[in-house]
Amino acid sequence: MDQDKNMIIILVLPFILFYVSKIVFKNNYFCIKFIKVWLTEGKPEIVKNFLPRTLDLQLSVKGIDRFTLEQGLSASFNFFILQHAYTRATGDYSLSHRLECHNGMKLILSVCLVEGFGTFPTLLCADGCCVTDRRMGVSGYPMEIQALFFMALRCAVHLLREDDGKEFSMRIEKRLQALTYHMRSYFWLDFQQLNNIYRYKTEEYSHTAVNKFNVMPNSIPDWVFDFMPMKGGYFVANSMAILDLIEDRWEELVGKMPLKLSYPALDIHGWSIETGSDPKNTRWSSQNGGSWPGESIVVAYCSLHQTGWPEIARKAIELAEHAADVQGRLARIL
Numbered sequence: 306m307d308q309d310k311n312m313i314i315i316l317v318l319p320f321i322l323f324y325v326s327k328i329v330f331k332n333n334y335f336c337i338k339f340i341k342v343w344l345t346e347g348k349p350e351i352v353k354n355f356l357p358r359t360l361d362l363q364l365s366v367k368g369i370d371r372f373t374l375e376q377g378l379s380a381s382f383n384f385f386i387l388q389h390a391y392t393r394a395t396g397d398y399s400l401s402h403r404l405e406c407h408n409g410m411k412l413i414l415s416v417c418l419v420e421g422f423g424t425f426p427t428l429l430c431a432d433g434c435c436v437t438d439r440r441m442g443v444s445g446y447p448m449e450i451q452a453l454f455f456m457a458l459r460c461a462v463h464l465l466r467e468d469d470g471k472e473f474s475m476r477i478e479k480r481l482q483a484l485t486y487h488m489r490s491y492f493w494l495d496f497q498q499l500n501n502i503y504r505y506k507t508e509e510y511s512h513t514a515v516n517k518f519n520v521m522p523n524s525i526p527d528w529v530f531d532f533m534p535m536k537g538g539y540f541v542a543n544s545m546a547i548l549d550l551i552e553d554r555w556e557e558l559v560g561k562m563p564l565k566l567s568y569p570a571l572d573i574h575g576w577s578i579e580t581g582s583d584p585k586n587t588r589w590s591s592q593n594g595g596s597w598p599g600e601s602i603v604v605a606y607c608s609l610h611q612t613g614w615p616e617i618a619r620k621a622i623e624l625a626e627h628a629a630d631v632q633g634r635l636a637r638i639l
Contacts, residue, residue, distance in 0.1 A: 340387050344394040352391045353400050360409045381413040382457035389460035401464040410461060414473050418480060426483035428454045448492055455484055495546060496533050548608055548617060563601035563624045570594025601625045
């Protein structure tokens with residue numbers, strides 16, 4: 306009987322590891338949180354063994370019907386970010402310098418830095434490329450993907466070996482400069498920028514064009530003007546304005562169960578069109594206007610260490626503590 310049990314475990318374990326790796330790596334939130342827990346609890350060996358194993362499983366040959374897909378990694382950017390977290394926590398570069406890990410990083414970079422027909426330094430995202438396996442509006446150049454892209458490139462610079470990573474390092478530095486300028490220039494949104502966009506002229510094609518991307522003013526939803534406070538805004542380089550936005554719209558964005566990553570939720574026809582009527586992503590579900598309590602700690606950290614707003618930090622921590630008391634140890638870990 307014991308031999309039968311052991312044989313079952315041996316047969317099933319590879320499949321369990323494969324699906325766990327896909328679940329963890331496809332969900333940025335849980336992936337990074339669990340790695341942080343292992344590192345802070347002094348268990349770096351788990352991370353050191355987990356990342357190469359995940360790489361092996363993800364590089365297996367995949368195909369759809371008679372078409373074989375190119376090699377790649379699911380949620381590839383997390384591979385850089387988590388390797389860098391391990392290196393910073395332990396001072397051990399042996400993981401990133403292992404041949405299989407180094408080749409994996411070069412494979413990811415060769416895919417995301419490839420020259421194509423795009424005219425922007427941002428990363429083009431295919432329809433339905435997110436953890437939800439549905440569209441959810443994550444197509445084109447969504448900001449959250451560009452933030453991950455930026456962070457992964459910054460981590461890659463520190464992880465690549467000097468002997469054969471020089472070419473990639475030069476390409477990364479060039480891409481980072483262009484990406485930073487583009488994001489700061491065209492992804493920032495505040496009340497003044499809304500007014501400017503509302504007054505844009507269209508079909509401008511000369512080098513003096515103000516509306517370079519031919520944005521149609523009528524495409525701005527009406528609710529945005531009422532929602533955006535006069536002194537608030539949204540972009541990582543403008544932390545004061547972000548916290549102004551959170552403070553002025555605390556009830557909508559935080560409420561009793563912090564913190565919403567997207568607002569408002571898609572509903573009715575918008576939900577049907579954007580998600581393909583996906584029942585997993587109805588309004589106020591996790592990926593559709595839902596709350597992510599662990600992010601309240603990030604808000605608290607930023608308000609204390611970057612802008613010195615202790616009141617927001619206090620409120621965010623109190624809400625996180627309340628969630629931990631109600632939901633138990635899992636909430637405390639997250």
